[in-house]
Amino acid sequence: MATRLPPVHALSAFEAAARHGSFAVAAEELCITPSALSHRIRLLEEHLCERVFLREGRSVTLTEFGRRYLDVVRAALRTLAEFPLPNKAAPNQLRVKVTLPPTFARYMFLPRLAGFTTRHPDIEIEIFLFVPLYDLSLSESDVEVRFGGGEYPNLVTKKLFVEPAFVVGSPAYLKTIPPIKTPADLQHAKLLRSALEPWQPWFEVAGLDWPEPANGLRLDDLGLLLEAVKHGHGVGLTRLHFAQEMIDKGEVVRLFDVQLATPPHAYYLAHEAQPNMRPEVATFIAWMLETFQNGTQA
Known part of the structure; x- marks a missing residue:
């Protein structure tokens, strides 16, 4: 019968x-955050069903079990570390782990990433994805881009940019419903819903006293929402950086001149406050702020 072993990364921590x-x-x-190490x-400890540390404020001391277990762990790690690997090189690679929302990663980050890697070829970037408004811990990343309201306790946050939200639909879908000439004509359309891009603030700007839609297709990824618009599932709210290519190709069209100048959600750069931040992480943060605060406004 297989024996469940503790994760090696937990043992090294x-x-x-x-x-x-x-x-x-x-x-x-x-090269991880303190919260990641605590995790x-x-x-x-959950695997062992035993405490290995006693925590008193900022100080930690080993329990009696922890002291005995440490000897076993050190012997096991030493055996693994000393096992000869003739084909294994061990460069001291600089690395930054960044967690991004999928739509931001696809439409905004990857098209600009060469600007960083060309300038800093010695720094390796590792990209992880998470769903906005759901995953709320930094996990093992050095830096996150979050899409939300910007209130993240105990984290250093900087707004990257604000971009207006506006309504789009596909030409094929618009032919199947009565003409959409004014915002009030949206009563004839299927409104695609997302917690990331609520309709009610846009309704207010458009002069519509309508509540937030409670029915219809819901997609909590802005890229998927835009794809749903493209494929004729209804009309939706989007932003220029995401929709520009589809608009240029004629796959979706913008409806009305009405736009929500400051949507309730925006993109924020977030990281833990670290008195001794690694230089490569500081370099990456500086590049992100330079790239997205100065060069992405519509």
């Missing part, structure tokens, strides 16, 4: 924290 007597110093050594320790 445990060994580093025990050696330094500090989660913060251990996290810096492992790994909790994962190990």
